[in-house]
Amino acid sequence: MAEVAVASAPAGAPPRVVSKLNPANAVTASRFLTLPGFYWAVSNGHHQWATLFIFLCGFADKLDGAVAKIFNCRSAFGEFFDAIADGVCYGFALIVLAAFGWAPIAPIIIGVAMGVLNSVMRLVYVRRAGRPVNYKSHLMERVVGYMGAMIGWATAGFAVELMFWFFVPAIVITVAHDAKRMLVDRVPPLETA
Amino acid sequence: MSEHDLVSPSTYRGFVTVLSLLLAAWAFYDIVKWRRLKGQDRQDPLVQDKLRGYVLGLAMGCVTVLGVLRYNGVV
Numbered sequence: 001m002a003e004v005a006v007a008s009a010p011a012g013a014p015p016r017v018v019s020k021l022n023p024a025n026a027v028t029a030s031r032f033l034t035l036p037g038f039y040w041a042v043s044n045g046h047h048q049w050a051t052l053f054i055f056l057c058g059f060a061d062k063l064d065g066a067v068a069k070i071f072n073c074r075s076a077f078g079e080f081f082d083a084i085a086d087g088v089c090y091g092f093a094l095i096v097l098a099a100f101g102w103a104p105i106a107p108i109i110i111g112v113a114m115g116v117l118n119s120v121m122r123l124v125y126v127r128r129a130g131r132p133v134n135y136k137s138h139l140m141e142r143v144v145g146y147m148g149a150m151i152g153w154a155t156a157g158f159a160v161e162l163m164f165w166f167f168v169p170a171i172v173i174t175v176a177h178d179a180k181r182m183l184v185d186r187v188p189p190l191e192t193a
Numbered sequence: 194m195s196e197h198d199l200v201s202p203s204t205y206r207g208f209v210t211v212l213s214l215l216l217a218a219w220a221f222y223d224i225v226k227w228r229r230l231k232g233q234d235r236q237d238p239l240v241q242d243k244l245r246g247y248v249l250g251l252a253m254g255c256v257t258v259l260g261v262l263r264y265n266g267v268v
Contacts, residue, residue: 048199051209138246142220146253149216156209159260166256170249177245185238 018075024068025078028085031060035092042100042155050155057089058148076131083122083135086144087115093151103154107164111147114171118178125182135182139174146170206265213261220254223247 034057041049064082068074091112097103118140125135146167153163200208227247233240262268 044197046197048205049197051205052199055212138243139249142246142250142253145216149213149257153209153213153260156205156264158209158213159263162263163256163260166253170253174249177242181238181242 018073020075020077022068022073022075022078023071024064024073025081027060027064027067028078028082031057031085031089034060035089038093039096042096042102047155047157051152054093054148054152054155057093058152061086061148080126087119090144090147090151091115094147097151097154103160104164107168110168111171114175118175121175121179121182125187129187135178137174137178137181139177143167143171143174210261210265213257213264217254217257217261220250220257223250223254227251 034053038050038053038057041047041053061082064078068078094103094108094112098105098108122135150163150167152158154160198205223246227244230240230244230247235241235244259268
C-alpha cells in the first residue's frame with residue numbers, strides 16, 4: 001500500500017494528502033533508467049548516445065515538476081525525492097566520466113565531495129525540521145542545472161576543461177553559502193499556502 | 194560518421210551548440226528576475242539567496258557562451 005505525504009494546501013484548509021506513488025514521482029524515478037544506457041555509451045565510446053541519455057535524464061528532471069502541476073500531486077516528499085535523484089544520477093554520471101577519462105578528475109572529486117557534504121547538511125536540516133523537506137536554494141538550483149549541462153558537454157567534448165574548472169568555485173561558494181542557512185538559521189514553518 | 198552515431202558530426206555539433214545557447218539564454222533571464230527584486234529588503238536571507246543565485250546564473254551564462262565560442266573554434 002502506498003504511503004502518504006503532506007502536500008501544500010490553501011491557507012485555512014486541512015493539509016492535502018497525496019500518495020507517494022504518483023505520476024510526478026514516477027517520472028523522477030524513470031531518470032534512473034537512463035543510467036545503464038549512459039554507462040554503456042561511455043564505456044563503448046559512443047559520444048552521441050551518451051549525450052542522448054544524459055539529455056533524457058535532464059529532460060525528465062524538468063518534466064517531473066510540470067507533471068506534478070498538471071496532476072496536482074506536488075508534495076514535500078516529491079521535492080525531496082527529486083533532490084535525491086539529482087544527486088544519484090549526476091553523481092553516477094560524473095564518476096563514470098572520470099573513470100573513462102572523458103573529464104578531468106580533480107573537479108569531479110571536489111564536486112562529488114561537496115555534493116556529499118551538502119547531502120549530509122540536508123539530512124541535518126531534515127532532522128531539524130522534523131519532516132522530509134527539501135531545502136530550497138537558488139544557488140544550488142543553478143549549480144545542479146549547470147552540473148547536468150556539464151555532463152552533457154563532457155560527452156560532446158565541449159570546452160571540457162573550462163566548463164569543469166568553472167564548476168569548482170561555483171559549487172564551493174554555493175555549499176558554503178547554504179551551510180549557514182541549513183545548519184544555523186531558523187527552519188521555516190510547514191508551508192500551507 | 195560511425196555506425197553507432199545517431200546523426201552526422203556536423204548535425205551533432207549544431208545540436209550541442211544550439212542547446213548550449215538556449216541554456217545560456219535561460220541563465221541570462223536571471224537579469225529580469227534580478228530587476229524584479231528592486232525595492233525588496235536586501236538583508237532578508239531569502240532575498241539574498243535569490244540575488245546570489247541570479248549572479249551565479251549570469252556567470253554561468255557567460256561561461257557557457259565562452260564555451261560555445263571555444264567549441265566552435267572562434268576563440
